[in-house]
Amino acid sequence: MSKTIQYYFAPHSPWAYLGHERLLKLATRYGAMIEPRPVDLGAVFSETGGLPLAKRPPARQAYRLQELQRWSAHTGLPLNLHPKFFPVDPVPAALLLVAAREEQGADQALALAGAVMRAVWAEEQDIADAATLARLADDTGFDGAALVAAAQGPAVRRKFEGFTKEALDAGVFGSPWYVVDGQGFWGQDRLDFVERLLQV
Structure with a gap:
């Protein structure tokens, strides 16, 4: 029986970017379904003791840059520090x-998520800009202008807030976070453990 991966992430997370395509490939390899659940990482941090980047001590900020370089080289993914x-x-x-x-469902949303993450970390684009988002959506097979308009609706906001609450209820405190068979895994460097569960 195929498994489901609950995928909690923030679209500006470099770690989600570094793990995104590998996650999709794992799901394809093992016939798993991915449920993308974008979350408000700021709200998650405030509830779980996380700090935004600018408020972290210099040693932590410096180590983050080293790790980003290492993982970019390891995965072969371009990444602007x-x-x-x-x-x-x-x-x-x-x-x-x-x-x-x-x-359009999870698969198309995941394709767009990958494009959004690349836009930040590899293509020097502003993902807070409506025109940029519409263009990325167009390029991924959506009607970009219509999707940007739909994203402003109250039902979408409620769904987003619901995903954030679900994340907090599941013990999520960072991005990306994967849940398989009730087990949570924080970070793209835990995808090997995700794969082990998918093999069972």
């Missing part, structure tokens, strides 16, 4: 992804 548009408000992109999931 200091993107032009970062920090960035992730909420418009998160709402867009929720709307995409509601409109």
Whole structure:
């Protein structure tokens, strides 16, 4: 029987970016279903003791940059350590992804999520900008302008808030976070453990 991966993430997370395509490949390899659940990482941090990047001690900030370099090299994914548009408000992109999931389902939403993450970390694009989001959606097979408009609706906002509450109820405190068979895994460096559960 195929398994389901609950995928909690924020669209501006470099770690989600580094793990996104590998997650999709794992799901394809093992016939698993992915449920993308974009969350408000700021709200998650405030509830679980996390700190936004600018408020972390210098040693932690420096180590983060080393790890990003290592994982970029390891995965072969291009990554700007200091993107032009970062920090960035992730909420418009998160709402867009929720709307995409509601409109065309998980697979199309996951494809758009990958494009949004690449836009931040490899392409120097502003994912808080409506025109940028519409173009990314167009390129992924959506009607971009219509999807951006739909993302502003109250039902999409409620769904986004619901995903964030679900994340907190599941013990999520970072992005990305994967849940398989009730077990939570924080970070793209835990995908090997996710794969072990998918093999069972």
